[in-house]
Amino acid sequence: FHKAGRPFTPSPSQMPTRLHKNRKKRGHVSAGHGRIGKHRKHPSGRGHAGGLQHHRILFDKYHPGYFGKIGQRHLHYQKNQYYCPTINVDKIWTLVDEEVRTTTYPDNKAPVIDLTQHGYFKVLGKGFLPDRPVIVKARFFSQRAEKKIRAAGGAIVLT
Numbered sequence: 001f002h003k004a005g006r007p008f009t010p011s012p013s014q015m016p017t018r019l020h021k022n023r024k025k026r027g028h029v030s031a032g033h034g035r036i037g038k039h040r041k042h043p044s045g046r047g048h049a050g051g052l053q054h055h056r057i058l059f060d061k062y063h064p065g066y067f068g069k070i071g072q073r074h075l076h077y078q079k080n081q082y083y084c085p086t087i088n089v090d091k092i093w094t095l096v097d098e099e100v101r102t103t104t105y106p107d108n109k110a111p112v113i114d115l116t117q118h119g120y121f122k123v124l125g126k127g128f129l130p131d132r133p134v135i136v137k138a139r140f141f142s143q144r145a146e147k148k149i150r151a152a153g154g155a156i157v158l159t
Helices: 021-025 056-062 089-095 099-101 143-151
Strands: 085-087 111-115 122-124 135-138 154-157
Touching: 085 089, 089 111, 089 122, 099 122, 122 135, 122 143, 143 154
Parallel strands: 085 122, 111 135, 135 154
Antiparallel strands: none
């Protein structure tokens, strides 16, 4: 027995012949596969064969949209042109040291957080910002992010 409590079943090649199911069927002509239908090799084709012909009902029912194309092709796609790691507004302060977070700045000063140095290009507007001014530098800002930073008394700088 296995650790899980199930009996151990070896693969057919390891199993002794006397334990094979086929031993019981010796002497019976079709060995349980029927005289009329017959046990032929791949009667309906191998793999996904016939998805548009004889297996169409199955494909339409369980895999709608499996065949065909959608959208436009982008020839010579280069990933670096679309590289734009994002960060949400609520995570901006986690990039700064504890010291910067706790210090109180005079009215006309604010800490600068350069997100491109931290590897982020775009700021998104999920979550809440603490109510203290901060200057955020990034390449892109969503409208909600911009609104939240400005509402906290901060500013944005496009780099």
